[in-house]
Amino acid sequence: MGAESESESGSGVQSIDPDDVDAADILGSAIERREDPALLTGDAEYTDDIELPGMVHMTIKRSQHAHARIEGIDTSEAEAMDGVIEVFTAADLDVPGSLPTGWLLDSLEQVDHPILAEERVRYQGDALAVVVAEERYVAHDAVDRIDVDYDRLGAVVDPDEALDDDAPVVHDDAGDNVAFDWEIGDAEKTDAAFADADHVVDLDLENQLLIPNAMEPRAAVAEYNPSNDELAVHMTSQNPHLHRLLMSGVIDHPEHKLQVRAPDVGGGFGSKIHHYADEALVALAAKRHERPVKWTATRTETYLTDAQGRGHDTHAEMALSADGDILGFRVDTDANLGAYLSTFAPAVPTYLYGTLLSGQYDIPAIHCSVTGAFTNVPPVDAYRGAGRPEASFVVERMVHLAAKEVGMDPAEFRRRNFVGEFPYQTEVAVEYDSGDYEKTLDRALDILDYDALRERQREAREDGKYVGVGLSAYIEACGLAPSELAGQLGAQAGLWESGLVRFHPSGKVTAYCGTSGHGQGHDTTYAQIVANELGVDYDDVEVVEGDTDEIPQGMGTYGSRSAAVGGSALVKSSRKLVEKAKRIAAHQLEAAPEDVEFEGGDFQVAGAPDRSMHITEIATQAYLAHDMPDDMEPGLEATSFYDPDNFVFPFGLHAAVVEVDPATGEIEIERYVAVDDVGNQINPKIVEGQIHGGVAQGIGQALYEGAEYDDNGQLVTGSMQDYTVPKAEHVPEMETDSTCTPSPVNPLGVKGVGEAGTIAAPQAVVNAVCDALDVEHIDMPLKAEKVWRAANAATDGGEN
Structure with a gap:
């Protein structure tokens, strides 16, 4: 365990039958996954597969408006339907019924997050009423018979606009829509670095809202035994014990008499960490009727209600010496928190973001300020990478511009500024455990045949073709620890x-x-x-x-x-x-x-x-x-x-080679190279699969994905017809390799790989496209019209 990949670059790791591996060699072997036969043959059990005797079905009436007062809810027509057992609203609840926040900050404005809205709805999809019926389709039909009288209010969906003085107020308790103000680093030291700089580059950039798209929508089945007061909830969960703890308080049920079980779960990407109103309502319905109750979200519901990711508007500045040293880094971000504070929402744009702004670089002065903003979109929380992709995107876009500013090759600029000795204490609180950043850079450049690639780029440009090379030297923080530190940072749980x-x-x-x-x-x-x-x-x-x-x-x-x-x-x-x-x-x-x-x-x-x-x-x-x-x-x-003593910090160098057609704005990814160091590898085949999946999601953000809302807060990209999830044809063949720098923090020497590709890929692609067109920046997603406009602005000598 721990050797570099034995397969040739790009050939892929070959799976091994476990019977062909000696017991002494089992750790570090690319044996076949034992989970796959059940998943591939249909023998797996997902939540919606569960059928229990006497089971009934639940659906939820959701707000059609992003912001409105509720003048009245008429449920009489739905209640009169054959097969409808009950319709209930917030007025019928006798439990606390408010979802808690699991991460607190000193400046955090905590607001009530009801499981059923009573006076106001604050985003399209906010839950208003519950239908329980004998049949699933009866329950869905009954929801359509519920009549809600709204008094519409103004809506705001952009975090910058939400912080304006004249913006609609999402919560009266937070009249300025500020959820928190937070900062990290040394402002004075950073100001001094900028005062001494020979060059300064700055950039405004957006990290757009993303909608999770797990294979399996969120779902829950609850069953209650009144004789012993035991309640069991089978649900799509990434953390059953946390769901049990939070749910017990929301529905006022003893924790030790509540079982939460996750059967097979078809993907999560962070969206199934959080405690949603829906699973609490299923549990309440089962208790109210003493019958098993099932709820399965439609894909439309997941688009409206699953916690979204990213949502940053950022202004960044980097101070440089004449020789190309990074002297200081200043970042100011407005983060979209959505309508309510989701489970871990306050941590994502603060401690999971600001602490990674040193990237792989030895930066002597850093300061970051973040303002969290309430808006009229669904709650925004962890999505694959959770803060680290946002940080890596800012760092690597700025490094790309900085290299250009001082006239250095982007690979050599990175090499010049890499951290060289470990452990390394950053200026933003964290201490990197181990690393060898030049090794992944050199390996990637070798795979690319980098010098020849640059020469081909020059020749192609002379022929009117736009080829670009984008590098991404990413770092990730995994296994947040120790619990004492997490508690000091605001976590309301041990880690x-x-x-x-x-x-x-x-x-x-x-x-x-x-x-x-x-x-x-x-x-x-x-x-x-x-x-x-x-x-x-x-x-x-x-x-x-x-x-x-x-x-x-x-x-x-x-x-x-x-x-x-x-x-x-x-x-x-x-x-x-x-x-x-x-x-x-x-x-x-x-x-x-x-x-x-x-x-x-x-x-x-x-x-x-x-x-x-x-x-x-x-x-x-x-x-x-x-x-x-x-x-x-x-x-x-x-x-x-x-309880580990520290985080672990995987890293790597990803590179994208693209050709851009300036006449159409179309982008072709010709090559994608990923060299990752995740410490010792327990199973190289599984590592490779995680890299592939992560890169696919990262490319999705770079080129295709983004939640779009109109001025009324209505989701414009509310289905797969409008929100592009990358398909096989959109994902290039990946050339993968690895180096190994074991972590000294844990007995396995492992570092974590599940989010690496998603953290690395977006800026690799964006850097490549900007390199091809010789433009400063294009905001994601890089759709054809946007790229076409940037290409023509650059050709005409105008602003891109």
Whole structure:
């Protein structure tokens, strides 16, 4: 584990049958994912697959306006329909019914977030009333029979405009629409750096709102047992324990009598972290009627209500020396928070954004200020990368301009300013654990044949063709930790992870982890980790996660934390278990524990290889308990709560080569090269898959995606007909490679890979297009008309 990729660049990592891998080599092998057969054959169980006896269906009446007073809600026609069991509104609720915020800032303006709107609606899609019916289609028809009398109000959707003095007020408690003011870095030191600069570049840029598009829409099925007051909610969740905690308060149900279970989940990308009104309403409906209740969002609902991502308007400035050193960096961002504060919304444009503004560079002075703005769009929260893509985009666009300003090749400008020694303390609070940034740059340049590519670019330009090369030296922060620090920053939860490893008397193993996978391949990678630690067969390890009744506690899956934090918890538990097993083995082999060695699953007395026992034999003996050390309890299992000492910081160099047709604005991505360093790789094939998926999403943002609203707050891009999700034809073949710089922070030396491609890709593509056209900037998405205008402005010598 930890060697560079053995496959040739671009050829792809080849999957291996687990039966063809020796147990000693299981960790670091590209074995096939064990999850895939069920997913590919239809045997997987998604939330909407769940059918329970006596189950009824729920739908939600949603606001058609982005901002309005509610003058009245008439439910009589819906209630009179055959098959309708109940229609209820906010007036019928007798529970707290307000969604909490899980991250607090000193300046945060906390506002009420009702699960059913009572006096005002604040975005198109805000929930107004609930229908419970015997059949799904009856429930949908009944929603259309609910009549709402609105008094429309002015709406605002842009964060800059929301902060204007004459903007419509979203919340009376926050009359200026300011959710928070926040800053990081040293303003005076940064001002001094700019005063001493030989060059200054500045840029206004937008990181547009994105709509999550998981394969599976959000869904929930709730069942209530009145005899013991136990409530079970099966739902599309990335963190069941957090959902259980928050939901218990919202619906006033005891946490220990509430089970939250995530069956197979078809993608999340951050949108299934947050606690939404919908799942709380399903749980309430099940309690009200003492029958199982199912709700599954339509795709239209997800476009209107899923927490959106990004939404930054930024002004950035970079101070430079005559020789091309970065002296200072100043960033001012207005962040769109939407109509309400979602679960972790305050953290995303602050601590997950501002702390990454040093990028891969040794920048001696940085200052960032962020103003969070309430607007009349859905709540804005974590979306794949959550703050880090926004930071990397600002840094890498500015570096692209800075290189041009001082007349340096963009690759050499980056090399000149890279951090060189680790650990590295940035000027924005975080300390990078390890890295070798030049190595990924050199590898990418070698794959590209960079010098020849630049020569081809010059020749193409002489022939009237516009070829561009865009580089992106990204960095990511994964596994936010330790919990003490997270608490100081405002988190209302610990960010540790739990892992339990249990031997059964037969020698088989079950590993329980508090994470909750939704496509990442945890069943495979966790089994590889545990099998390696215990020296047992990979096929003998079962992995369980995603169920609050099975796992005592857990913090879920997001922020590329699963391997670094969840995997490390399993390592810690496995090693505790081995230590207990060693004492049992020493006792039965009549040796001192310090004289017993463990390797590959075997305990043997040092110098006497014939005196040995396999760990599976020890497991049997531990449960028989016939011959145990004094004062040792029977059984063989161990639990750990792992709280890392620091984040981990994966990094890499991505490059895009494009050709732009100035006559049409069409962009062709000719090549895409990704060289990533994610520390030790548990399964290189899964790493490659995560990179591919992330890059596809990043290209989607660069070229195609963006939530658009009209002046009334109506979503214009409310379906896949209007909101372009990249298809196979839009995604180029990727040439991937890797380097390995293990992290010293966790026992696996891993860093995280789930969001790397999404963080790296947008600016690689934008830099390439701007390089091709020799223009300063084009805001994403780079649609054909926008590129055509920029190309013609540049040709005419005007402003782009």
